[in-house]
Amino acid sequence: MGDLIKLLRAGLPAEAVLTDPDVIRVYAKDMASFCDAGTAAAVVLPRTVEHVQHVMRTATALRVPVVPQGARTGLSGAANATDGCVLLSLVKMDRIIEINPVDRIAVVEPGVVNAVLSRAVAAQGLYYPPDPSSWEQCTIGGNIGTASGGLCCVKYGVTAEYVLGLDVVLADGRLLTTGRRTAKGVAGYDLTRLFVGSEGSLGVVVRAVLALKPAPPEQLALAAEFPSVAAACEAVCEIMARGHAPSLLELMDRTSVQAVNALGNMGLPESTAALLLAAFDTPDPAADLAAVAELCTAAGATEVVPADSAAESDLLLQARRMTLPALEALRSATMIDDVCVPRSALAAMLDGTAAIAAKHGLLIGVCAHAGDGNTHPVVCFDPADADESRRARESFDEIMALGLELGGTITGEHGVGVLKKDWLARELGPVALELQRSLKQVFDPLGLLNPGKLF
Amino acid sequence: MGDLIKLLRAGLPAEAVLTDPDVIRVYAKDMASFCDAGTAAAVVLPRTVEHVQHVMRTATALRVPVVPQGARTGLSGAANATDGCVLLSLVKMDRIIEINPVDRIAVVEPGVVNAVLSRAVAAQGLYYPPDPSSWEQCTIGGNIGTASGGLCCVKYGVTAEYVLGLDVVLADGRLLTTGRRTAKGVAGYDLTRLFVGSEGSLGVVVRAVLALKPAPPEQLALAAEFPSVAAACEAVCEIMARGHAPSLLELMDRTSVQAVNALGNMGLPESTAALLLAAFDTPDPAADLAAVAELCTAAGATEVVPADSAAESDLLLQARRMTLPALEALRSATMIDDVCVPRSALAAMLDGTAAIAAKHGLLIGVCAHAGDGNTHPVVCFDPADADESRRARESFDEIMALGLELGGTITGEHGVGVLKKDWLARELGPVALELQRSLKQVFDPLGLLNPGKLF
Numbered sequence: 003m004g005d006l007i008k009l010l011r012a013g014l015p016a017e018a019v020l021t022d023p024d025v026i027r028v029y030a031k032d033m034a035s036f037c038d039a040g041t042a043a044a045v046v047l048p049r050t051v052e053h054v055q056h057v058m059r060t061a062t063a064l065r066v067p068v069v070p071q072g073a074r075t076g077l078s079g080a081a082n083a084t085d086g087c088v089l090l091s092l093v094k095m096d097r098i099i100e101i102n103p104v105d106r107i108a109v110v111e112p113g114v115v116n117a118v119l120s121r122a123v124a125a126q127g128l129y130y131p132p133d134p135s136s137w138e139q140c141t142i143g144g145n146i147g148t149a150s151g152g153l154c155c156v157k158y159g160v161t162a163e164y165v166l167g168l169d170v171v172l173a174d175g176r177l178l179t180t181g182r183r184t185a186k187g188v189a190g191y192d193l194t195r196l197f198v199g200s201e202g203s204l205g206v207v208v209r210a211v212l213a214l215k216p217a218p219p220e221q222l223a224l225a226a227e228f229p230s231v232a233a234a235c236e237a238v239c240e241i242m243a244r245g246h247a248p249s250l251l252e253l254m255d256r257t258s259v260q261a262v263n264a265l266g267n268m269g270l271p272e273s274t275a276a277l278l279l280a281a282f283d284t285p286d287p288a289a290d291l292a293a294v295a296e297l298c299t300a301a302g303a304t305e306v307v308p309a310d311s312a313a314e315s316d317l318l319l320q321a322r323r324m325t326l327p328a329l330e331a332l333r334s335a336t337m338i339d340d341v342c343v344p345r346s347a348l349a350a351m352l353d354g355t356a357a358i359a360a361k362h363g364l365l366i367g368v369c370a371h372a373g374d375g376n377t378h379p380v381v382c383f384d385p386a387d388a389d390e391s392r393r394a395r396e397s398f399d400e401i402m403a404l405g406l407e408l409g410g411t412i413t414g415e416h417g418v419g420v421l422k423k424d425w426l427a428r429e430l431g432p433v434a435l436e437l438q439r440s441l442k443q444v445f446d447p448l449g450l451l452n453p454g455k456l457f
Numbered sequence: 458m459g460d461l462i463k464l465l466r467a468g469l470p471a472e473a474v475l476t477d478p479d480v481i482r483v484y485a486k487d488m489a490s491f492c493d494a495g496t497a498a499a500v501v502l503p504r505t506v507e508h509v510q511h512v513m514r515t516a517t518a519l520r521v522p523v524v525p526q527g528a529r530t531g532l533s534g535a536a537n538a539t540d541g542c543v544l545l546s547l548v549k550m551d552r553i554i555e556i557n558p559v560d561r562i563a564v565v566e567p568g569v570v571n572a573v574l575s576r577a578v579a580a581q582g583l584y585y586p587p588d589p590s591s592w593e594q595c596t597i598g599g600n601i602g603t604a605s606g607g608l609c610c611v612k613y614g615v616t617a618e619y620v621l622g623l624d625v626v627l628a629d630g631r632l633l634t635t636g637r638r639t640a641k642g643v644a645g646y647d648l649t650r651l652f653v654g655s656e657g658s659l660g661v662v663v664r665a666v667l668a669l670k671p672a673p674p675e676q677l678a679l680a681a682e683f684p685s686v687a688a689a690c691e692a693v694c695e696i697m698a699r700g701h702a703p704s705l706l707e708l709m710d711r712t713s714v715q716a717v718n719a720l721g722n723m724g725l726p727e728s729t730a731a732l733l734l735a736a737f738d739t740p741d742p743a744a745d746l747a748a749v750a751e752l753c754t755a756a757g758a759t760e761v762v763p764a765d766s767a768a769e770s771d772l773l774l775q776a777r778r779m780t781l782p783a784l785e786a787l788r789s790a791t792m793i794d795d796v797c798v799p800r801s802a803l804a805a806m807l808d809g810t811a812a813i814a815a816k817h818g819l820l821i822g823v824c825a826h827a828g829d830g831n832t833h834p835v836v837c838f839d840p841a842d843a844d845e846s847r848r849a850r851e852s853f854d855e856i857m858a859l860g861l862e863l864g865g866t867i868t869g870e871h872g873v874g875v876l877k878k879d880w881l882a883r884e885l886g887p888v889a890l891e892l893q894r895s896l897k898q899v900f901d902p903l904g905l906l907n908p909g910k911l912f
Contacts, residue, residue, distance in 0.1 A: 102799075102801065103698045104694045104697060104698045104799075104800055104801040105799045105800050105801050105830075106697060106800075107799075127699075127700055128700075148643065149643040151641055155640070155641055156640070159641075160641055160643070162643075162647070163618065172888070176888050177888070178888045178889055178892065179886065179888075179889065180889060182797075182865075182866050183799050183864050184797040184798060184799055184829070184830055184831075184864075184865055184866055184869065185610070185611070185797065185800065185828075185829040185830055185831070185869075186606055186610055186614075186615055186797050186826075186829050186830075186831050186866075186869040186870055187797055187866040187868070187869055188603065188604040188615070188617075188654045188866075188868050188869065188870055188871075188872055188873075189866050189867055189868050189873060189877075189881055189884050189885065190654075190873065190881055190884075190885055190889070190890075190893050190911065191651055191654070191655055191659075191893050191896055191897075192617070192647075192650045192651060192653065192654060193889065193892065193893070195647045195650035195651070196646055196647060196650070196651060198647065199643045199645075199646070199647060200646055204646075216699075216700030216701070216702060217700060239559045242559060242561060243558045243559045244582075244671075245582055245583075245671030245672060246671070247671060284740070285739070285740055285741065286740065342637075342639045342640065342641050342642055343639060344557075344559075344560040344562075344638050344639055345559055345560050345561075345640065346557070346559040346560050371641075373640075374639070374640040374641050375560075375639055375640055375641075376639075376640070376641050409638050409639075410637075410639055411637050411639055411641075411642035411643075411644050412644055413642070413643050413644050414639065414640075414641040414642055414643065415641055415643055416643075417643055418643075418644060418645065422644075426644055426645055429644050429645075430644065430645055431634065433627070433631050433632070433633045433634075434633055434634065434635060434645070434648060435645075437633065437648065437899065437900070438645050438646050438648070440899040441646055441896065441899060442646075443899075444892065444895040444896060444898075444899060445892070456645065
């Protein structure tokens with residue numbers, strides 16, 4: 003341990019190596035429940051690529067594990083400490099190096115906060131779509147590590163689709179450049195995409211070339227109330243099957259609606275079994291919303307309320323964005339699941355989730371990126387109640403099992419981390435799992451990068 | 458050899474194993490120039506996944522190389538035979554298994570022809586964007602192998618962006634399933650994307666889940682004449698920097714225009730130094746075209762001619778699609794390059810290409826997916842003239858060197874194959890190359906899958 007700190011300090015500024023146990027404890031965990039964390043040896047806050055290379059060379063020389071971290075807003079424990087590790091926090095590498103409107107790219111360091119980048123590109127008439135709920139805190143490096151999604155995905159896809167190229171420090175300290183600055187490119191295997199979503203287990207991203215879109219028109223939203231979750235899901239399927247391209251298509255169940263009203267006094271209609279929010283950022287959003295309103299009514303909506311203005315639309319989206327904190331406020335702890343199913347199986351997924359909640363006598367609020375089939379059942383429980391905690395964990399697992407049964411995946415956008423690593427093996431099957439392990443071995447033969455995560 | 462054929466036949470229908478030397482010769486090459494091909498031991502035409510597994514198990518047992526093939530329309534020699542190999546042609550596995558408008562996916566076998574799929578999904582109001590020039594012949598499996606692009610990419614991206622999941626027969630005959638049927642999913646490393654563009658070197662794709670888009674409105678095009686290539690490139694940069702989203706943005710130089718007129722009597726304006734074609738499939742394409750016309754005029758266009766109708770637009774696109782055959786008709790042989798540069802470097806790339814042509818005294822016609830910065834310089838030469846052939850090859854290489862110098866890639870959409878494998882090492886650099894080789898080793902430890910390609 004003494005050696006590690008001494009060697010780290012030999013190549014880093016004094017303020018970049020933190021060893022105060024209280025500080026180390028603060029950096030030990032991300033926002034996931036039910037995920038243990040070990041005790042790190044140090045927190046390192048590099049400011050340059052060379053700093054990161056020094057950390058990895060030191061770690062390789064001493065066989066010390068390294069856990070790369072962004073803002074620790076993740077929901078799967080992927081950034082949690084392991085015993086004796088170096089917590090490598092990239093938050094100080096936060097420069098936006100370039101924004102290029104002609105090439106429609108941005109070049110950034112990993113510690114740039116998502117919202118900071120989004121605003122900087124917006125100021126130049128551009129758009130960086132990925133918008134995880136934590137966008138005001140989370141970093142681009144963390145987004146790349148977990149291939150984060152958000153509300154935008156139904157139209158714009160996840161983070162993976164915006165990463166063109168990367169600079170990555172490998173486990174042994176070598177610097178790898180992948181990908182390109184060009185709009186297209188097919189030279190060799192796609193290493194870039196392999197790093198996206200790899201949760202820091204293959205290398206440390208130190209620079210990213212990101213694709214940008216032109217800024218779309220301001221979006222306009224509507225809210226539709228449904229007498230059942232199934233009816234709302236039918237509307238979702240119709241909207242997508244008819245070829246609409248909403249910029250957002252979100253579902254909140256009654257529990258979520260009530261929680262949001264309780265927390266934020268948002269005045270959402272509590273009598274509804276499911277509230278559907280749809281938005282368009284098209285040239286004529288009102289026309290698109292009118293068409294969608296008709297489909298909602300045909301599917302059984304009891305009320306459809308279009309927003310008159312962008313400001314009113316924003317209020318609706320604020321309500322949606324408040325769901326997770328609102329559900330968290332209901333009870334002392336929550337576990338948020340992230341099952342994604344084919345859109346056509348969304349109703350079965352949500353009805354099944356309600357049945358699981360009833361069976362375990364638990365409060366499970368559901369919000370969903372409905373257009374993607376990506377559901378976030380939030381299991382509310384009291385960690386002081388051992389039996390309720392056990393039921394919470396069981397229901398969480400049953401929700402994933404149901405997702406797989408319906409042809410879905412255990413994680414649409416949050417990642418695997420510690421939380422779902424047993425489940426990853428189940429989803430992948432033995433052949434894919436063996437190959438994934440072999441890939442890990444290629445990049446990190448000593449197993450130093452974020453060990454104990456994913457597999 | 459006798460053993461190989463006997464063992465292959467033991468698990469395959471008689472008509473699936475072809476050994477006639479004339480037939481073998483027909484299957485030996487794709488459409489690339491300057492790429493040698495060896496003599497295969499057999500052509501195998503599987504109809505089922507089990508057939509493919511039998512071929513790979515046999516090949517592994519006997520240590521025989523296997524070259525997977527689609528329609529052999531590729532332009533890099535990636536499907537060319539190596540001596541003693543099995544040419545594994547997937548063209549008979551040509552079923553469209555499912556088209557699902559709610560989930561917006563298609564599930565297909567690899568031998569489905571691109572145009573067949575495109576028409577089948579269009580009949581259901583859906584859209585499969587990737588449209589390589591060879592779309593009437595090329596197969597989805599081949600498109601996946603080379604990560605093909607096309608005219609659509611400036612708005613819709615390349616094949617890679619439409620592949621959600623794959624079934625792949627591995628070198629040892631095991632069946633791997635990657636990816637998903639869902640809109641999102643981040644469970645484990647992205648193996649799907651690793652296979653896309655891997656040119657059959659990691660496994661044999663036997664089934665693909667493809668993402669579909671809603672069918673857009675019919676596109677409307679314009680043609681703009683420019684007094685210089687640089688002026689046309691300035692217009693391209695302005696169009697993209699102003700946030701326009703053309704469904705097509707193509708450039709043809711004077712040589713290309715003249716060649717097309719000579720072949721097809723298309724009546725394109727021959728006095729122009731560069732012809733720019735732009736199209737929009739937006740709700741109001743005429744308005745978008747008007748805005749683009751203004752930008753073209755500001756950049757120096759001498760004439761801007763908008764098409765009045767979808768039919769007239771189609772004519773323009775037909776002219777563009779005719780460029781390659783038209784340039785081929787000018788001289789007995791051509792080599793088509795595929796350098797992609799950042800859009801902002803397009804003018805430098807095209808001016809540099811013209812200088813290379815002048816230096817070598819060669820005819821090099823250029824068409825470009827200008828919106829992507831993806832240029833296709835077509836070097837015309839007479840293979841019977843040894844000196845001209847040498848100059849053609851030299852100019853081809855100088856064009857790639859220039860592309861790399863300008864921050865580009867040696868291949869935007871055609872792939873590496875045999876043609877550019879020396880250049881791949883140069884683009885990737887030693888660290889990335891070593892990792893790519895190690896990945897190959899994980900999937901194909903005996904080196905049986907398409908040996909001698911890529912690396």
